[in-house]
Amino acid sequence: MANNNKLKRADIIFSTYSVDPYDVLDMAMKKGKTDVINELIESGLRGRGGAGFPTGLKWKFMAQENNEEKYIICNADEGEPGTFKDRKLLVDVPRKVISGMAIAGWATNSKKGIIYLRAEYNNLIPALEKEIEVFNKYASKFDLDFSVNIYSGAGAYVCGEETALIESMEGKRGEPRNKPPFPIQSGYLGKPTLVNNVETFAAASMVCRYGAKKYESYGTSDQHGSKLFSLSGDSPKEGVHELELGMKISDFVEEYGDGDTKAVQIGGVAGFCIPRKEFDQTIIGEGNTTGGATMIFNSTRSMYNVIHNYLDFFAEESCGQCTPCRVGTQQLLKGVEAVKAGNKPESYLDDLVKLSKTMKLTSKCGLGQSVTNSFSSIVKNFREEMIY
C-alpha cells in the first residue's frame, strides 16, 4: 500500500442506505462482542473528533468496565471553528450514527446512549427524535436494551472536550476534569462513559457494514478509512467532502483551492496552519488532528488577522480554570498586538512561542494544549506578517 494517495473521493459515510444501518446492527449482534471490537481495532479507525484515539481500543476498555450503569455519549457539540460535518451527518444519515451508538452499547454492555447536541443544532431535534422512534422499534425487535436520548448543550467551545461535556451534562459548569480518572473509568454521574464523535459512530457502523478489511483498504498504511472534511475559506468548493485518508495537501489544494492558496489551516483553530512550502505533506499526518475542519487562505489574507482572530476566540473560550490557558491565551493575544504596534520588539514573538509551548506542556485539557499548534506554525511561517 502506498504511503500516500492521490486525492480520492470516498462514498462510505454518506452513501445511501444500501443496507439499513439497523440491519448492520443486527449483523453485528450476530457476531460475538469481542469479534466486533477486534474488527474495529483491525480497521484502524481513530476518533474523528480531533484527538484521534484508536476507537476499537476505547471500546475494548469500556467493555472491560464492570458496572451495571454505563453510558454511551455521542459528542455532537461540534464547536471547532470551521467544522460543520457532524451537522450534515445528523441531517443526512442520522441512522448510521444511532446504529453506531447502538453497536457500541451492545458491544460494551452499556444500556444508555445520549446525544450531546450543540444548542445551535436544536432545530435538528424533531427529526432526530423521529429517528430515535424508528430505532426503538428495531431495538425491541432485536430485543436490545439500549435507549437513546438527546441532551441539548449549553454553548461553550470547551464543552466539546469530553470531560467538560460530562460536567455540563451533570448540570455543572463546563470545565474539564482532571485525568485520571478517564471517562471510561468514571464519567457521567461517576459511571463508565464512552464518548465518541458523531462521525466516529457513523464510521464504526460502516466498519461493521463492510468489515475491517475493506474499510482498512481505504486510505494509506497508517491512515485508514475515509474522513469528512469541512472545507471553508478561499475555495470555490466550500462544504463537506468525504475523502480517503492519506492524500497530500498539495493535491487537496489543487482540487479545492482557488489557485492562489498560501496556507491551509487543518484541524480547525486547534490544528496547524500549513504554509505553501510544506504542502508536500500528508493532510492528516503526524500531529495533525483528525477533526477535519480545513480552512484555505489565499494571498489576500493577512495571517496576522487570522491568528488574532484565533487568539481572540481562545481567550474568550478558555474555561478559565487553569492558569496557562486562561492567562496564556490573553498574553498571546496582547503580545501579537504589542509586536504589531511596535510596543514590543520582534524577538517578543519568540518569547510568545515559548509561552505557547509551556501552555502545551501544562494546560489541563486539549484547549490550552493545542493553542501552540496554530500559533507557533503561523508565527514561524508568516513572521513578517506578524511584525509589519
Added chain:
Amino acid sequence: MSKINLIIDGQSIEVEKGITIMDAAKKINVNIPTLCHHEDLCVAGNCRVCVVEVKNHERLEASCAVPAEDGMEILTNTAKVRNARKDIVSLLVSEHNTQCTTCYRNTNCELQDLAAEYNVDGDRYLSVLKPNIKVDKSSWAIEKDDSKCVRCQRCVRTCAELQHVNALTVSHKGDEMKISTFADLPFNEVVCTNCGQCVNRCPTGALTERRYFDDVWEAIGDPDKHVVMNTAPSVRVALGEMFGNEVGTRVTGKMVTAMRKMGADSVLDTDFAADLTIIEEGNELLTRLKGALVDGDTSIKLPMITSCSPGWVKFIEHMFPNYLDHLSTCKSPQQMFGAMTKTYYAEKKGVDPKDIVSVAVMPCAAKKYEANRPEMNSSGYRDIDAGLTTREFGLMIKQAGLDFNNLEDSEFDSIMGQSTGAGIIFGATGGVMEAALRTAYAVVTGRSVPFENLNITAVRGTEGIRAASIKIEDTLPEWSFLEGVDLNVAVAHGLKNARVIMDEVAAGTSTYHFIEVMGCPGGCIGGGGQPIPTNAEIRAKRTKAIYEEDMSKPIRMSHENPEITQIYEEFLEKPLGHKSHDLLHTSYRKRNRY
C-alpha cells in the same frame, strides 16, 4: 492499603496506593509548590504550579491531581519543570494587582512567596489585570478584591464542601472568568454566613476580613474613651503563631500584657462571659427539659441547640428558618460580655457607658457581623463596638512596636477577667457541650460528672458529628424529674455537618436533647479570623493547647467561678431572671435562602 513503588528524583520509595505525586514527594522531603491545592479540600488541579515530569508522559503532570502509580519515574526539579513553573507564576503575576506594599496580606501571601522563589520578572509579560475592579466592602465581615484573585477556587470549594453555603461560585469564562457571588450581588446581599473560612484559605489578599483596628486605635488615643478589650479563648492558643512561635503555643500572659501596653483601659476575658453563658444556657436547657418532659409543653422545642457561633446562627436563619426556636436564646459570650460591660462593669467602675468602647478580639469573621446586628444593643448602647480578628490584633501588636515574645506575663483585670477551664474549652469543638455538662450534671446531682479529671472525652475529637449519652442518676430532690434520664447530646462542627444534624431535626428523627454546633471546622480554634494557614495538623495543635489551658486552671466548672457568683449576687440576681432576659438573651430572624 496496598503499596506501590516509584522513583522520585532518583530516590525509590514505597507509598500507599492512591496518594498523589505531590503527597508522595512530601515523604522524601520534596515540597512541590501549589496555589490551588489545600488539604482540607478536594483536588482542583487548576493553578498548574505543581507540575512535574513523569517519564514517558508527553506533557507535564499536575502533581496535586495525578495519583502516584507503580513504577512511575518522576522528576520534580528539571529545567523543564522550573521554566514551566516560572512561566505559570509569571502569568499569575501578569493578571494580578501587584501593589503588594499596600496589601493586607503583604508578607503572608502564597503568590508573593512563589514569585520570590522563582525570581519572577514582572516585565516578562504584559499586564492583563482588568481595569477598574472595585473592592466589595459591603459586608461587615468580609472584603473581596478581585484584582488580587488567582482563580484557585479554594474559596469556592471551601464554601461548598466544608460549609454547604455556596456563597461563592465561578462565573464567566476565559479572560472574564471570575469568582462571583450569586448574581454578582454585593457580599452583604447574598447568603453568606460570614464564617471567613474562605479568607483562611485564600492564598492572596483577594478575600480578607473587614478591618476595624484603626477605629480601635482611635478610641485608645481618645482620652475621653474608656477602652475595654476582651479576648476569646482560642485567640491565646493561636496568636503566638503570628510571632514565629510553634503552633499550639499558649501566650495568654503575653497577650494580656500586650493589650495593656497598647493602651487598653481594661483587659478582660471573654472566657468570663463563656462561664456566664454556661449558667444561662445550662439553666435554659434544664428548664426546657422540665417543660417538655414533665409539663408536656409541646411549644418547647428539643433538641436545644447552642447559639455561640454567629456563623452557625446566620446559617440556620437562612437554611432552616422554621427551626429557630430550637436555638438557645442565649447571646454568644462576645455579646453577653458587651452587654455586661455597658451595664454592670460601667456601674462598678463608675464609668459612663457612653464613653466605653468595647473591643472583642475574636478568632472569627462572623463576630464582626454579630457585633453589628441591630438588636445587639439591649443596654441602650452597642454591646460590642468593634470586633477584631486574631490577625488584626497581631498586626496591632506589631504596630505598637511590642517585642511580643519577650513580654512578661500578666493577669487579666477584674472584674470580668476571671474564668474557668470550662470557659477556655469553648474554643474547641465539643467544648461548649463539655462545659455545659460539667455544670448541668453538678447542678442536678450535686456531684461532678463521672469522668476522670472532668474530661468528657466522648464529646472531644475531630469527627464532624459526635454523639454521647449521659445517664443522670441520684439527682438532688428538686431535679428528681431527671432521675434515670439518658441525656442525649451531639456535637457538630463545620456547617456541612450542621446541615446533616439539622436535616435530622427537620425530619423529626433527632433523638438528641442538646446539640452544640460550631460554624467552623475544629470550632473557634479553626475560626475564620485565626492566623493563616489552617490545616488539620494546625487545628489539632491549637486544640491540644486549649485542653492544656483548661487543665492549668484551678477552677474548671463555670458555676464555681467566683466572679460569676458575684455578678449574680450584685447584679443579675438569678439565671434566666429579668435582667438576664433583657441583657443576655436575644431573638433570631427568618432569612431567605437566596
